[in-house]
Amino acid sequence: MIDDKKRQPAAKKASSVQIxxxxxxxxxxxxxxENxxxxxxxSPAAVQMQVLLYPPLTGESSDEHSEQMKQQVMPMxxxxxxxxxxxxxxEWRGYRYMFRPTFANGTSTTAVDPYARAVTMNGEMGVIVDMEQTHPEAWHEDQRPELHHATDAVLYELHVRDFSIHPSSGIVNKGKYLAFTETGLRDEAGHTLGIDHLAELGITHVHLMPVFDFATVDEASVNDHMHDASNYNWGYDxxxxxxxxxxxxxxxxxxETRIREFKSMIAALHRKGIGVIMDVVYNHTFDTAGSSFEKLVPGYYYRQHADGTYSNGSGTGNEVATERAMVRKFIIDSVRFWAEQYHVDGFRFDLMGLMDIxxxxxxxxxxxxxxxxxxxxYGExxxxLESPLADEMILKxxxxxxxxxxxxxxxxxVIKGDSDGDGKGFATGEEGKAADLWTGVQGSIHDFAEAPxxxxxxxxxxxxxxxWDKVARTQGLQEVLGFLQYNEDGSLKGCSSVEEAVRKANPYLQVDPHDVLGNETVRRCLLANGIVLTSQGIPLIAAGDExxxxxxGDMNSHQSGDMVNAIHWEQKQRFKPVFDYYRGLIQLRREHPAFRLRTREAIExxxxxxxxxEGLxxxxxxGAxxxxxxxxIVVIYNAAMRARLIPIPSGVWNVAVEDGRVDAHSLRTVQDRQNGYYGENGKIKVKGLxxxxLYSV
Known part of the structure; x- marks a missing residue:
């Protein structure tokens, strides 16, 4: 779903070119x-094409700046x-360049190379770069972490700036790629922070929200301190x-710095055994008329309606015509470039429904x-919105x-209910969801998937x-906890700024620091992601859930700034039992192939x-x-508030997960005729929420 900016109407008119x-x-x-x-x-529609060359920028005096803006025009x-x-x-390394097409009607424009591998600040010009000269130390020794099968993955979605910008991160390179290269960081209680935290958690891949060059953050005014929403974005533009x-x-x-530091981030994560997924947005561009695509080949790269207007399936003003040969080629070339040159381990496709199958x-x-x-x-x-792609759309x-x-x-x-409202699911208290839950637990092979x-x-x-905010909302706690509320015009209710609203909020008001796992909101959150981490398929959790x-309560924080989005690392110490639970479940999943079967036949x-x-x-x-x-292995989900006695097969059972605790060896052992736990009636007592x-060996 695209939330990078307000939905825009489609552009009015597009000329087209026959290819x-x-x-x-x-x-x-x-x-x-060599030399x-x-x-x-x-640009097949152009009748003339020129390269405009500019000397490298050095950041020197205004006199030298005028020299640097001297233009050489080279005919192609x-x-x-x-x-x-x-x-x-x-030798042209470091020179800036643009393309200038001229068309049959005499119009001419300048465009950045769509295939540019480097750009100036804010992407105003392409820059000639030798990728071999951008390698960090030991880049040639970098190796992808081993992944035998897709269902072995445990994904963790993360925004680069959110990861490190809060003071409690202990990270020096706040908000930067280099934040991932900092190791050995711990809080005052000795708990790991930063990349060491990710390794301790046990995830296999970090899924980075967009890290390609996006439009709406001014690169000239970014700082490494927490600030308001004036220069923050998720990057879906x-x-x-x-x-x-x-x-x-x-x-x-x-x-070259951004390239080298990006590679350094990749290499640092790889050294920890963590792969990198890039969130990519090939379904639309930030601008239409001003995009390099439109400037070089008018009317080709974007879908249009029969009347020539641009279609707007993305809700942001345009949609890229992925089904056309040179658009398809660009996307495949681009993805291969990141995989080969940057050693990226995977790609998540935004609004993949707008890409043809x-x-x-x-x-x-x-x-x-x-x-x-x-x-x-993988992708959405x-x-x-409606798209002329129609039957070629990628749907479930x-x-x-x-x-x-x-x-x-x-x-x-099924698990949580709707996305922003009061609607409930299995883990948040709605009845009648157990059958559908069972479908999802089986990897949806009886729904839409051929394999998990x-x-x-x-x-x-x-x-x-x-x-956390969704579960709290289903409990009707949004006002009690001081969640942000907005008027119809988008202004905040009762506060003059987001900063004031955040200071007044108290999301954990009802959590007893001495009994974190006893809180209902906590228990429902752990149940929800517990289901995700134990079901067949590929699990993904959002950064900070642990x-x-x-x-x-912000439903769309794409421009809400650091005050809302920053990860608060001091919460690791505060909610350590929650982290331990996530870590334990991930370890259990990775160590036991029964939780990550590979085929429909095996699941069946x-x-x-x-x-x-109801609720169970x-x-x-x-496993054998x-x-x-x-x-x-027996897995039991109890979404009821009360404890229940659940029938299980006869035998000796070790309890590995119970009541918010995980021990891959055993929390305790139960067997037939052990009253209070596993009595003569063949039932085990399972706590509410x-x-x-359990397992037998």
Whole structure:
């Protein structure tokens, strides 16, 4: 779902160009050779094309600045398949460049290279860069973390700035890529912080919200201190797809710095055994008429209605025509570039419903055969508004056997209810959800998925209320806890600023610091993500869930600034039992293959329903059949407030998870005729609002 800015009407009119042949080469943009620089740009409608060259910026005096703005104009030659080419002898690294197309009607414009690998501050010009010169130390030794199968992954969605900007992070490079390179950080109680926290938590992949160059943050005025919402964004407003965002670099005015520091972040995470997923937004661009796509090939890169107006399936003013040959090529080239040059381990596609199924299938095939079979691909199987793509849209079910996964909003809704309102689900107290929950627990193979690797299981991500705030809302606590409230015109109720509203809020008012796990909101949150982490499929949790992160009831914090979005690391000490629970469940999942089966057949054979009633689901995993060291595993979800006696198979059982605690060895042992726990009636007592996991060996 796109929340990067208010929905915009579609652009009024688009001229179109008929394309008879697509370019098949893999060298669009700038290619450097020995004492040679080759420029190639695709613009079949142009009758003339020029390269505009400018000397490198040095940040010196105004006199030197005027020298740096001197322009050299180089004519390009028309080549086959609509490509223009210029071979330029000499050393041009660091020079800035633009393309100037001229069309048959005499109009001319300037455009940044869509294939640019480096740009100046705020993306105003392309920069010639030698990628080999941007490597951090030991980059050639960098290795992708091993991932044998997609269902082995545990994903963690995170915004770069949110990760480190709060003073309690202890991080020096606040809000930057380099924050991920800082190790050995601990709070006053000795708890790990930063990247060490991620490693301790046990996740396999960090899913980074957009880190390509986006438009709405001014890179010239970003600081490393918490500030208001004036210069903050999630990044779903693409500017340059093949360049790292500059506001997360220590020097946005040094084109190579952002590249080197991005690679340093990747390498640091890889050293911790953590892969990196990029959130990519190929479904729309920030601008339409002003985009490089439209300037170079008017009317080609965007979908249009029959009357020539731009379609607006993204809700942000345009939608990219992924089904057209050169658009498809650009997307595949771009994704491969990040996977090969930056060692990125996977991609999450924003509003993937607006991408045609042929493009995604071809992209998956190329990445898995030409780069690495372990690369994860997944996205949102919906659009924001109606699209002319229609039957070619990627919706739940179209991903079957295609090599990528989709977000499972069916399961999400069953677990928590609606996204922003009072609506409830299984974990938040709604009755009649156990049967649908069972469908999701089985990897949705009887819903829309051919295999469990095709479903991304989650309850919340960056969009909408986060988990703590959603659960609190279902309990009617938003006013008691002081959540942000807005008037119809968007202004805050009762406060003059977000900062004031946050200071007044008290999201944890009802949590007893001496009995954190006894709080109802806490228990419902743990049950919700407990279901996610124990179900078949690929689990994803939102950053800070393990710290009971709150956004003070903000349903759409894309521009709400650090006060709302920053992760408060002091909450690790405050809510340590919650962190321990998440860490324990992730460890349990990673150590036991029964929780991450790979095929429909295995799920149908070895995941068996034991008991189902209002607010309760119990099932068995046959571990021995899938080479798990646990022979039999029983999982019980109790969403009722009261404790219940649940029938389980006869035998000796070790309790690994119970009442908000996890011990992969055993919390205790129960067996037949042990009254009070597992009596002669063959039942075990399960606490209210909790998950219980038992195993036999």
């Amino acid at each position: 008879t042949a697509a370019y098949e080469g893999e060298d669009l943009g700038v290619t450097l050779g 040679l620089c080759v420029f190639k740009v695709w 030659q028309s080549n086959e398949q609509g490509v223009w080419i210029l071979d330029l002898a000499g 693409p500017l340059h797809y093949n360049v790292p965002e500059g506001s997360y670099a220590s020097r946005a005015d040094e084109p 042929t493009t995604m299938k071809q992209l998956a095939s190329e990445l898995h055969t030409r780069v690495s079979p372990s690369i994860l691909l 199987p919906w659009g924001a 079910g179209t991903q079957r056997g295609a090599g990528f996964a989709v977000f499972n909003d069916n399961f999400r809704g 690797a095709e479903t991304i299981n989650y309850v919340t991500v960056h969009d909408n209320l986060n988990l 710290l009971l992160r709150s956004k003070y 054979q070895y995941v068996c329903l034991l008991h189902q009633e 689901l119990a099932y068995e995993l046959q 059949a899938v080479e798990d060291i646990w022979q039999r 909790s998950m219980t996991i």
